[in-house]
Amino acid sequence: MSIRLAVSATEAETARLAANGPRRDFLELAARVGARVRYRDDGPRRAGLRGRLLGPHMRQAWALAGETEPGDTLFADGEHVGLPLLAALALRRRRPERVVMIGHLVSRRWKLPLFALATRIGTTGTIVLHSVEQDRRLRRWIGGRWRTALVPYQADTAFWTPSPGGEDGTPLILAVGSENRDYETLVRAVEGLPARVVIAAGSHWARSLATAGELPANCEHLSQPLDFAGLRELYRRAACVVVPLHDVANQSGVTVMLEAMACGVPVVVTASRGQREVTRGPLVRAMGEPDAAATADRGPQVLAPSTEAFVDSGLYVLPGDVRGLRRALEMVLGDAGLRSRLGTEGQRTAERFFTLERYVANLASCLGVAEDERAGERAAAAHGEAA
Numbered sequence: 001m002s003i004r005l006a007v008s009a010t011e012a013e014t015a016r017l018a019a020n021g022p023r024r025d026f027l028e029l030a031a032r033v034g035a036r037v038r039y040r041d042d043g044p045r046r047a048g049l050r051g052r053l054l055g056p057h058m059r060q061a062w063a064l065a066g067e068t069e070p071g072d073t074l075f076a077d078g079e080h081v082g083l084p085l086l087a088a089l090a091l092r093r094r095r096p097e098r099v100v101m102i103g104h105l106v107s108r109r110w111k112l113p114l115f116a117l118a119t120r121i122g123t124t125g126t127i128v129l130h131s132v133e134q135d136r137r138l139r140r141w142i143g144g145r146w147r148t149a150l151v152p153y154q155a156d157t158a159f160w161t162p163s164p165g166g167e168d169g170t171p172l173i174l175a176v177g178s179e180n181r182d183y184e185t186l187v188r189a190v191e192g193l194p195a196r197v198v199i200a201a202g203s204h205w206a207r208s209l210a211t212a213g214e215l216p217a218n219c220e221h222l223s224q225p226l227d228f229a230g231l232r233e234l235y236r237r238a239a240c241v242v243v244p245l246h247d248v249a250n251q252s253g254v255t256v257m258l259e260a261m262a263c264g265v266p267v268v269v270t271a272s273r274g275q276r277e278v279t280r281g282p283l284v285r286a287m288g289e290p291d292a293a294a295t296a297d298r299g300p301q302v303l304a305p306s307t308e309a310f311v312d313s314g315l316y317v318l319p320g321d322v323r324g325l326r327r328a329l330e331m332v333l334g335d336a337g338l339r340s341r342l343g344t345e346g347q348r349t350a351e352r353f354f355t356l357e358r359y360v361a362n363l364a365s366c367l368g369v370a371e372d373e374r375a376g377e378r379a380a381a382a383h384g385e386a387a
Contacts, residue, residue, distance in 0.1 A: 021228030261346030
C-alpha cells in the first residue's frame, strides 16, 4: 500500500513559505505516514473555458488517478482537489483502498449534488471537516461508503509562541486575514478608541483582499502579506486580536484565532454560523451582561472532548454588531486581568487541543495509519518529495 497526498500548493510556494515560518501540515503528515506529495502544477494557467475545465487541480487529479493502484490511499487537501480526483478515478476505472479529503466550504448548493454523485460512484472515503455546521449540512448528502470526521484544526505551537516582554505603549488591536472579513464593521467600531488598530489584510491563502471604506485616524490597513516572523511579532505586541466575519457557514478565521491564542493573545470573534469550535466565551452585546448561554452549544469541547472543563478564551459578538464589537474591545482593553485570563486560557487551549502534532495524528488515523506504526522512519526519503 502506498499513500499519496495531493496538495493545492506548488513545490516552489511550499519551499518559500516553509523556509522561515511554521511547519506545513501536509509535509508533517507525509513524513508521519510515509507518503509522497503531488504538488499543484506551477505552469501557466490556461485562459478561457478550457482553462477552467482543465485547470491545475483537474490536471493534478487526473495524473494522480493514473498512478493509483489497488490498495493505495489517497489524500486531497480540499474539495477543489478531492472532487476532481474522485471523477478522475471513476473515468480511469481505478479503485484505491480509500480517499480522504479535507472539506473547507462543502455546503454550497452546487457542491452538495457533486458530493452526492462523487461519493456513490467509486471508492470508500472520509471527508475531514473543522466545522459542526459544515458537517451538519454535508452528512445527509454523501454515499453510504463515506463518512465525515470532525477534526480540530491546528497551529504550529512551536512557532506561534508568546513574547516574554508582553504589551508596550499604546494598546494594539490587530486584525489579520481577508477571507470573509467584515472590516467595515470593525472600522466603525474602533473609531475614537484609545488604541492603535492594524488591519493586516494581506494573505498568503485568500483569493481576494478584504478592504474597508474610509479609515479612522487610529486605523491602518496593510494590503501586502506579512512574512510569518513579522506577523508573529505583531501578535505578540497586540492587546487583543479581533476576527470580524460576515455570517458565513464555514470555518473562516480559525487559522488567525489559533495563531493568536498560541501566542497568548485574547481574541474577539464574530459568532458566525460556521465557526464557534475554536474559542470559548460569552456573547457580548451593546447592553446587558455578557451572555454565556448564547454560545454554550459550541466551543472547543465539541471537537476536543475533555474531562477538564474549558475556560473562556475569548469573547464573541454578533455579525455586523458595531456597538457590541466596540463594547467587547473596550472590555478587553480596559481590564488587564481579563486580558491575562483570556490570553492564558487561549494559549492553554491551543497547546492542548489544536497542535500541529495532534492534527497530523488525527489525519493519519483517517488514512488508516495506526498510532503505533513507525511510519515516520520509513518516510525519511519521501518527506516533501514531489511525485
